[in-house]
Amino acid sequence: MNSTPASSGIPDAADRNKTEIREFLVSQRGRISPDQAGISPIGGRRRVPGLRREEVANLAGVSVDYYTRIERGNLSGASEEVLDAIAGALRLDPSERDHLHDLAVTANNGKARRRQPQSGTRVRPELQYLLDAVTAAPAHITNRAMDMVAANALGWAMHPDLDERTGTPPNFSRYVFLDPRAHNFFADWERAADTNVAMLRREAGRNPYDKRLTDLVGELSVRSQEFRDRWAAHNVRKHYAGLKSFVHPVVGPLELTYQSIELDQDPGFALTVYPAVPGSASEEALRLLASWAASEHSNRIDSHR
Template sequence: MDNRSEVREFLTTRRAKLTPQAAGLPEVDRRRVPGLRRGEVAALAGVSIEYYSKLERGSLAGVSASVLEAVARALQLDDAERTHLFHLAQAANGSGRLAKPRRRTAKRWTPRPSLQWVLDTITEGPAIVRNGRMDLLATNHLGRAMHSSLYDRAPGAQPNFARYTFLDDDSHRFYPDWSTAADVAVAILRTEAGRDPHDKALQDLVGELSTCNTEFRQRWSAHNVRLHGAGTKSFHHQAVGELELAYESVDMISDPGLTLTIYAAEPASPTADALKLLASWAAMSLADR
């Protein structure tokens, strides 16, 4: 796969983010552009400037793992960025299961019964399953209630977090810290684009969002990536108000490319009370249907 422009822009933006001070280099003169010079990255990685310049022009095909590791260390890439660099190299080589085109069908993915049973056993907090394109694929009872706005505003369609974030003004209500939510959404899509560069549905989604939203275009050009993990998120639900939830995300071994996220409230907190109210609200909503 010819992904030279993707490689070039990723390495260039990582180099621009790294200051001489952070790299342990002296600031000897004024710089016309931010970040390190190519020669400085080459020296830190232990390769010639000619070789590193070739890499930054997008030529990752045939590059050894040791050189990739050296470049990752020189640019001080985090785990997500390092993984992304290796995925870009896999795509450039046309090697690796994830770099090969996969036969896709138009059939909409649905959770197998056993997965839905597992989700339904989680009763104290919302639980969701999504893919790397940020399609919301499955939920438990509270997960469906928490994301009711996504379902209600995409009737009959597959709810998608990125599309909701950038194309629906309601997302600014649902995400009190909308800017951070937007950054995370784009970083997850960038990560997936490196992991599976042949995903036509992802390419179409990125094209749609790039065409329709300036905020998305600006974030997409930053080439930031992100791995699934843990933390806290804030939401504002239309029926129960503020929710401050801890979350844990894990990749699903049985379904590569899918992520299970479970949310939980601090015990005896206002959010814990709000989740109980959310469960009652969801039950009443279901009874009214």
């Protein structure tokens, strides 16, 4: 007889969903004081900071019993209006609000979510053609589990430390938390680590049945205290555009803008491009990096002849 997740002691996706709902709402409630919420405190002395359940319920316009049920992990049947009211009461930002809605979708439609495709590790040839057409900036494609599944020449050259030690295909999260070289590569490692976990947390909320993703979270939770601490904070983030700073081991400092796009025709994949500001020192550094990459490629070919 095959053992079930429950009998093996490993929580299934439905249990993880309830736990995530409970811990997410409790963590968000604990971050807001009555003063910040613009209300008079209910009750006497507080043992912990943050709002009480009845205060959140009053702000959201729902009964205390109903909010208590929700905070215990039961979002079944919760309407979008109720979710938005709770998000408003807790002052969730757009990423956090979307995360709450994603958790509700899973709670209400678990069987349909279970049929979603797992994180892929291969891309269509046409996507590689697209990457190769980008010659002046690093570009890569990642899946939900932060595997770099494809890249252009500059994309691979930009991440020379992403090797077999980070998995096959190479994985950004393992690199950030398990490879000491990452601390030198990111100009602000703490920020990079925070962002990585916040992105993983968002994906886990959207795709709790993705085994590659859940296995990665489990591995990092066991192997990295820094990951565990950040995972427990329940921060979520979208990661579509901005500015990043790196210290490349060959060409030195790089300050690059980035744009990330989810590929609708290829669910679970995202394309990210890192252009430099025209005329900047980073643009010149990327040209040097391209020359170095071409030289390294030529040397590898010669060594195999």
